[in-house]
Amino acid sequence: MFKIELKKVSRKRTVKKGNDSIEMEVLKGVNLSVQPEEICTILGPSGSGKSTLLRLINRLEEVSSGSICLDGVDINELEILSLRKRVSLVFQVPVMFDGKVEDNLRFGLKISDENSEQEMKKCLNLVGLDSNFLKRDSQELSIGERQRVSLARTLMHKPEVLLLDEPTSALDPTATQQIEKLIKDLNQELKLTIIFVTHNISQAQRLGHKCVILIDGEKVEEGESQVVLQNPDNPLSQKFIRGELVKEEK
Amino acid sequence: MGIKEVLLALVLVGVAFGISFLKKLDLEKELLIGTLRSFIQLIAVGYALELVFDLNNLWLILLVILIMVLVGGQTAGSRTKGSLKGFTISSFSIGVGTFFTLGGLLLLGVINADPKYIIPLAGMTIGNSTTASALALERMHSEMKNKKDQIEQALSLGVPSSQAVEHSFRATARAAMIPTLNLMKIVGLVQLPGAMTGMILAGASPLQAVKLQIIVVYMLICAVSIAAVITARLSQSTYFTRYHQLIIS
Numbered sequence: 480m481f482k483i484e485l486k487k488v489s490r491k492r493t494v495k496k497g498n499d500s501i502e503m504e505v506l507k508g509v510n511l512s513v514q515p516e517e518i519c520t521i522l523g524p525s526g527s528g529k530s531t532l533l534r535l536i537n538r539l540e541e542v543s544s545g546s547i548c549l550d551g552v553d554i555n556e557l558e559i560l561s562l563r564k565r566v567s568l569v570f571q572v573p574v575m576f577d578g579k580v581e582d583n584l585r586f587g588l589k590i591s592d593e594n595s596e597q598e599m600k601k602c603l604n605l606v607g608l609d610s611n612f613l614k615r616d617s618q619e620l621s622i623g624e625r626q627r628v629s630l631a632r633t634l635m636h637k638p639e640v641l642l643l644d645e646p647t648s649a650l651d652p653t654a655t656q657q658i659e660k661l662i663k664d665l666n667q668e669l670k671l672t673i674i675f676v677t678h679n680i681s682q683a684q685r686l687g688h689k690c691v692i693l694i695d696g697e698k699v700e701e702g703e704s705q706v707v708l709q710n711p712d713n714p715l716s717q718k719f720i721r722g723e724l725v726k727e728e729k
Numbered sequence: 730m731g732i733k734e735v736l737l738a739l740v741l742v743g744v745a746f747g748i749s750f751l752k753k754l755d756l757e758k759e760l761l762i763g764t765l766r767s768f769i770q771l772i773a774v775g776y777a778l779e780l781v782f783d784l785n786n787l788w789l790i791l792l793v794i795l796i797m798v799l800v801g802g803q804t805a806g807s808r809t810k811g812s813l814k815g816f817t818i819s820s821f822s823i824g825v826g827t828f829f830t831l832g833g834l835l836l837l838g839v840i841n842a843d844p845k846y847i848i849p850l851a852g853m854t855i856g857n858s859t860t861a862s863a864l865a866l867e868r869m870h871s872e873m874k875n876k877k878d879q880i881e882q883a884l885s886l887g888v889p890s891s892q893a894v895e896h897s898f899r900a901t902a903r904a905a906m907i908p909t910l911n912l913m914k915i916v917g918l919v920q921l922p923g924a925m926t927g928m929i930l931a932g933a934s935p936l937q938a939v940k941l942q943i944i945v946v947y948m949l950i951c952a953v954s955i956a957a958v959i960t961a962r963l964s965q966s967t968y969f970t971r972y973h974q975l976i977i978s
Contacts, residue, residue: 537885539974559972563887574882577896587888636886 480551482672483536483566483640485511488545490531490696505531507696508545513640513689518666518673520687520704522680524724528696529676530571533642536674537568549640567638571645573629575617580628583617584635602631605668606661623654630661640672641665647682659686680720684708692716694724739764782844790844794831794851798824801859805960809866818963819862826955827854830948839944850948853924857909857949858956865905865960872897873968873977880975890969898961905957909949916946 490506506528513519521529534540536547538559547554554562576583584599600610606627620628626646633641643662647655659682665671677683683690683704690707692700700707700716711717718724742764749756781789802820809815831840831851840846873880876897883893891898916922917939921929924945928938968977 538972539881539885541970541972541974560887560889563885567887568885570878570882570885572878574879576879576883587883587886587892632886 480515481512481548482515482517482550483511483513483674484548484551485509485532485536486546486548488532488535488547489543490528490535490540491543504543505696506535509693509696509698511691511698511701513672513674515672516666516670517689518662518675518687519689519691520683521674521676521691521693522678522683522719523693524678524719526695527693529678529693530644532693533568533644533674533676536566536640536642537563539568564636565638566640566642567633567636568642569626569629569633569644569646571648573622573625573646575620575625575628578617579613580615580617580620581613583628583632584613586632588635598635599631602634603628605634605665606631607657622649623651623657626650626654626658627661630658630665634665634669638671640674643673643675645676645678647677647679655682662686680708692719694719778844778848781848785844787842790847793848794827794855795824797851797855798827801855801862805859805863805866809870809964814967815866815964818960818967819859819866822862822865822956822959822963823855823858825959826858826952827851829955830854830952833951834944834948849924850945853945854948854952858952860908861905861953861957862960864908865901865957866964868901868904869897869961869964869968872901873975877975877977884973884975890973890975891965893973894965894968898965901961901965902957905961906950906953909953913946913950916942922946 487508487510488506489504489508491502491504493500494503495501509528509532511519511532521532523529531540535542536554538554549557549562549566554566557565576586580603581599584602585595588595596613599613603610603612608624608627608631612624612628617625617628626649630646641662647658650658662673662675663686666673675683675686677686687704690700690702690704691698692707692711692713694715699713700711707716708720711720715724742760746757746760748754749760777793781793799820801823802816805819805823806813806815806817831847831854834840834850835842835847840850872894880890880893880897884890912922917925922942922945925938925942928941929935968975970976
């Protein structure tokens with residue numbers, strides 16, 4: 480059974496162009512299956528619908544047609560708040576809530592102080608931060624530290640699937656490397672299924688067991704990362720990988 | 730005071746008219762309409778209140794207050810998009826605050842069940858609650874727009890929308906209450922409020938006027954708190970689907 484399965488998922492949005500409102504199809508009948516404990520990278524140029532796909536799995540938005548299943552169950556049949564804890568989303572720009580790091584880690588949880596202290600230290604440790612960070616003001620952290628705290632905050636909810644929306648796009652190369660290693664470790668140690676959105680081809684190659692290429696809302700390629708990125712079948716993905724894809728061409 | 734004195738006071742409008750004309754402010758037409766409108770409105774209200782005071786009928790008093798609440802709701806609600814929701818939320822919030830406060834004063838025996846007390850006090854309550862409700866609607870909208878990322882981050886962690894916007898709710902309620910809180914701080918020192926001024930002009934002793942004004946200030950803070958909190962809470966819920974999804978572009 481697939482951990483996550485998208486069946487002909489489409490998403491339409493009304494956007495304003497001048498004085499007119501037009502309906503845009505951000506995702507067009509996307510089929511996708513992700514195995515348990517797999518790292519699946521979603522690759523594509525800006526505006527190809529990658530982030531929307533993650534938002535649909537977390538149900539921050541609704542599909543216009545098609546369905547999404549978690550462990551074979553349609554996510555619309557699951558209680559939404561528990562779904563979001565099982566399928567957690569980490570945003571491109573980490574948002575810290577006011578207060579200390581410990582307030583951020585405890586956010587939305589109902590656990591005793593004693594248990595939460597241990598859990599918080601454990602999660603910070605998993606993302607490579609020591610327990611001294613608990614008392615740090617969350618607004619004073621560097622962007623790299625924020626991203627780690629954001630990951631730790633997500634881990635506090637014990638998710639089964641991690642949805643990562645370009646978590647390294649704002650980071651320097653060293654921090655990027657550290658986060659990539661961290662993601663691999665989380666996948667192996669916690670047996671997490673990970674869907675990782677990126678527009679960076681070499682990152683997809685380094686991280687993903689599987690790679691999906693989205694262009695203009697359509698899935699144009701899917702397969703093992705090494706195969707897809709070295710010998711893509713689709714002419715559009717070939718162009719994208721060669722860096723020759725101009726958005727208007729589609 | 731007769732109509733002659735009222736007409737003499739028109740000289741002051743003439744001064745404003747002259748300033749506008751000389752300084753090319755282009756406000757002459759608006760001043761003329763405003764002067765006529767306020768004259769007609771106030772005279773009409775004067776006759777209506779005379780009638781209500783003479784009849785001294787509870788249902789008529791309630792009807793007058795209800796109309797005032799709806800006008801306040803319309804004024805506050807019209808500042809937001811989707812004005813029907815804004816109108817409904819504001820009218821309800823202002824109404825609850827007003828009826829609760831006036832009802833409390835009546836039950837405690839602070840004021841008599843006399844339209845001469847109830848209607849002017851209701852007017853002050855509704856006026857201030859309208860400002861609070863309008864501020865709450867506007868602040869909530871900007872909170873939702875400016876804190877979209879923060880709210881969606883919270884939602885994505887599986888917290889209900891009410892918890893995701895708790896910070897915005899508090900900021901909204903506080904912002905809506907600021908004018909009344911400021912009034913409490915400066916009343917008597919910087920500003921002599923309408924009720925007090927009116928009583929003094931009508932010949933009451935300043936001490937008597939102050940006592941009434943103290944009641945009015947306490948009444949206003951109660952009504953405004955209720956209107957601010959209810960408007961903030963109800964308007965917050967209009968930004969989410971029942972699946973805790975934020976709907977703002």
